[in-house]
Amino acid sequence: MRLNNNDVSRMFSETADLLEIKGDNPFRIRAYRNAARTVENLTESVSDMIERGEKLSKLPGIGSDLEGKIKDIALTGKFEKLEELKRELPGDMSRMMNVAGLGPRRLKKINEELGVTTLDELEKTARDRRIRGLEGLGEKTEKAIIESIERLRETEGTFVIAQARESAEELIDYLKEGGGIKKIEVAGSLRRCRETVGDIDILVCAEEKNMLMRRFVGFERVNKVISKGETRSSVLLNSGMQVDLRVVAEESFGAALSYFTGSKEHNIQIRKRGLSRGLKINEYGVFKGDERVAGKSESSVYRRLGLDYIPPELRENRGEIEAAEKGNLPELLKTGDIRGDLHMHTNLTDGQNTLEEMVKGCRDRGYDYVAVSEHSRQVAIAGGIDEETLEKRIEEINRLNEEIEGIHILNSIEVDIMADGTLDLSDSVLEKLDLTVCSVHYKFNMTEKEMTKRIIKAMENRNFNILGHPTGRMLNDRQPYKVNMKEILKAAGDNNCFMELNAHPKRLDLNDIHLKMARDMGVKVAISTDAHSIKDLGYIKYGRDQAARGWLRAEDVINTYSLEKLMNILRKKR
DNA sequence: GCCGTTTTCGGCCCGACTGTTTTCAGTCG
Numbered sequence: 001m002r003l004n005n006n007d008v009s010r011m012f013s014e015t016a017d018l019l020e021i022k023g024d025n026p027f028r029i030r031a032y033r034n035a036a037r038t039v040e041n042l043t044e045s046v047s048d049m050i051e052r053g054e055k056l057s058k059l060p061g062i063g064s065d066l067e068g069k070i071k072d073i074a075l076t077g078k079f080e081k082l083e084e085l086k087r088e089l090p091g092d093m094s095r096m097m098n099v100a101g102l103g104p105r106r107l108k109k110i111n112e113e114l115g116v117t118t119l120d121e122l123e124k125t126a127r128d129r130r131i132r133g134l135e136g137l138g139e140k141t142e143k144a145i146i147e148s149i150e151r152l153r154e155t156e157g158t159f160v161i162a163q164a165r166e167s168a169e170e171l172i173d174y175l176k177e178g179g180g181i182k183k184i185e186v187a188g189s190l191r192r193c194r195e196t197v198g199d200i201d202i203l204v205c206a207e208e209k210n211m212l213m214r215r216f217v218g219f220e221r222v223n224k225v226i227s228k229g230e231t232r233s234s235v236l237l238n239s240g241m242q243v244d245l246r247v248v249a250e251e252s253f254g255a256a257l258s259y260f261t262g263s264k265e266h267n268i269q270i271r272k273r274g275l276s277r278g279l280k281i282n283e284y285g286v287f288k289g290d291e292r293v294a295g296k297s298e299s300s301v302y303r304r305l306g307l308d309y310i311p312p313e314l315r316e317n318r319g320e321i322e323a324a325e326k327g328n329l330p331e332l333l334k335t336g337d338i339r340g341d342l343h344m345h346t347n348l349t350d351g352q353n354t355l356e357e358m359v360k361g362c363r364d365r366g367y368d369y370v371a372v373s374e375h376s377r378q379v380a381i382a383g384g385i386d387e388e389t390l391e392k393r394i395e396e397i398n399r400l401n402e403e404i405e406g407i408h409i410l411n412s413i414e415v416d417i418m419a420d421g422t423l424d425l426s427d428s429v430l431e432k433l434d435l436t437v438c439s440v441h442y443k444f445n446m447t448e449k450e451m452t453k454r455i456i457k458a459m460e461n462r463n464f465n466i467l468g469h470p471t472g473r474m475l476n477d478r479q480p481y482k483v484n485m486k487e488i489l490k491a492a493g494d495n496n497c498f499m500e501l502n503a504h505p506k507r508l509d510l511n512d513i514h515l516k517m518a519r520d521m522g523v524k525v526a527i528s529t530d531a532h533s534i535k536d537l538g539y540i541k542y543g544r545d546q547a548a549r550g551w552l553r554a555e556d557v558i559n560t561y562s563l564e565k566l567m568n569i570l571r572k573k574r
Numbered sequence: 575g576c577c578g579t580t581t582t583c584g585g586c587c588c589g590a591c592t593g594t595t596t597t598c599a600g601t602c603g
Contacts, residue, residue: 027586031575063576101592103601138594350587380588381603441603442590 003047003074004221005039006163007238011079012036017094018085020104021111034061039070041352041533050074060352091117098477100148101141109134123149155476158196159241162505162542165190167241168200171219175245178215180207183253187260191312193545195508196475199242201260205250216245252284255295259283265317266310273305273321313548318516330551335544337554339561340369341537343414343437343468343500343528348393349374350382352533356400361534363407369563371412372397373437373468373528376424378416385413387429394432408563410434414468419443421457423464430463435570437500437528439468440481448482455483456491465570466526467492469502469509477506485514492523496573498558501527501550503543504536515550524558524569 016032019025038061039046049056056067073079089111096107096119110116113134116125123146125131131142168186175181181204185191188201206212213233217225226234231247248256259267259282274281279288285295286304294304302309307324311332314320323329345351346358353361355372362370374393375384385393390413397409414437416424423430423438430436438458446454458464470488471480492499499518502509507530510518518525527543529536547557554560558569 025575028575030586034576057576061576065575101601105600136594136599140593144593378589379603380590383587445591 009036009040014094015082017097043535092119101144160505164197191261193313202245209247254297255285256283258298266315330553332548333552337560340367340559342371342526343373344531369408371410373412373414376415378424417458421454435465437466437468444481452484459491459495459497466498468500489521489523498524498526503539504530505542508546512549526558
């Protein structure tokens with residue numbers, strides 16, 4: 001079967017987890033994790049590389065052994081070593097690594113001494129207060145485990161938008177190859193560009209329904225067929241994601257698309273509005289009595305209701321219907337409006353590519369400027385840099401700016417905001433930079449009051465430009481730290497600071513609500529990828545989508561500005 | 575298990591925090 005990079009990456013990660021629980025050689029474990037990361041970040045598919053006869057062992061972190069293993073996986077669809085480990089450690093062991101406070105050692109202990117092999121058993125054991133009996137584990141850890149499992153369950157079955165979109169695109173391409181399709185669109189929360197989605201909804205107009213449905217359930221990544229009918233089928237993919245495919249008539253396509261795109265709250269308001277005009281609205285169209293008066297296209301539906309077309313990203317019943325009525329909908333930011341990326345890492349710290357490669361990657365995307373913002377020394381694990389290294393980097397960038405054509409590099413850094421609100425590097429070096437991204441990476445568990453004070457104090461520093469990933473959350477993995485966003489935004493406005501919208505699909509931080517708050521308070525946003533490889537530069541599209549959900553226009557986003565205008569607003573502060 | 579060599583094997587990011595201890599193991603990023 002054709003090998004998906006994400007599948008290989010997942011298999012290697014799980015292997016690493018299980019090896020770690022077993023207490024295997026830590027360097028072998030790291031090797032698997034490195035390889036997982038390399039494959040995940042690859043810009044082309046390992047399948048294609050194998051077909052072309054390219055050597056996989058030329059990739060960083062992949063030697064002859066892992067090359068052989070990847071080829072085996074491509075051949076059999078299975079990773080024998082992982083299967084073996086799973087036989088040895090049955091149950092959910094790898095999944096339990098996601099429980100906060102539980103690492104390999106404790107898991108091993110819990111497994112061996114209490115016989116726990118699944119998440120359910122773990123929860124029950126914790127609730128029965130049996131964890132606290134183990135050496136080195138107490139009441140607090142036990143409570144933390146229960147809380148963490150509860151959070152894990154909340155996000156279970158939801159996927160970050162990047163994963164859902166990749167799956168949807170692959171599936172749609174596959175369906176199109178079968179022919180006979182007149183129209184095909186993604187609907188649901190994925191079309192509204194929500195940061196996480198539970199399932200994928202696809203609508204289609206097709207000549208041969210039966211053939212289409214057969215093709216759909218025969219997709220190679222289908223793990224289980226949940227239902228198969230003439231107009232609707234559902235399947236579960238290997239990744240655990242559910243996909244619903246619906247066949248609708250051409251004259252109803254717009255109405256169906258609108259109905260299945262939602263949100264529910266938006267649809268309720270739309271139907272209410274229809275009722276007040278004597279119109280009935282359902283997934284088949286807009287009806288006056290028995291007569292269909294609209295429904296072929298979505299815009300026909302909105303038009304019939306006296307509304308401007310509302311982009312899917314705004315359909316949350318957060319004022320978009322009122323705005324559409326008055327002709328006040330924002331002209332939403334487009335990916336093409338973005339003229340530079342202001343936050344990324346190179347192999348000087350924890351990135352994969354060199355400075356020059358990243359800069360050229362940005363130039364290839366048509367950007368006018370780029371800021372490479374490496375970690376500062378506080379983030380030791382990522383190889384954060386000190387003043388001396390930063391000075392050298394400044395010289396390197398100045399040199400590269402002389403040589404390179406077609407793009408300008410800004411001197412920058414991602415500097416840590418320390419617990420007391422000071423910055424990790426001295427003002428004397430920071431003031432040599434064009435811009436700073438300032439972020440919190442440590443001491444997340446402060447009270448809201450303390451954390452807000454910490455960030456605001458940092459903002460008052462004249463070398464503070466952009467607040468990086470402002471809430472520190474990792475989607476489905478880590479809760480945001482507590483912070484009073486309104487006060488932060490006010491401080492940003494008062495101190496000429498900007499808010500980052502970190503476009504990494506695991507972060508998407510700020511969220512849509514906070515973005516709208518920023519916009520309403522007149523605080524500008526920088527959309528940045530936080531890329532750790534050239535491939536990650538493509539995350540900008542997820543940032544664009546999130547920005548659209550926050551109602552942002554090009555003028556609200558500083559990296560849509562010309563280099564000259566950007567430099568001017570940055571200097572305003574300094 | 576990878577890498578870079580000294581081509582055959584030794585080295586492979588680190589610092590802080592937490593809860594549990596009473597000097598530290600385990601986790602986290």
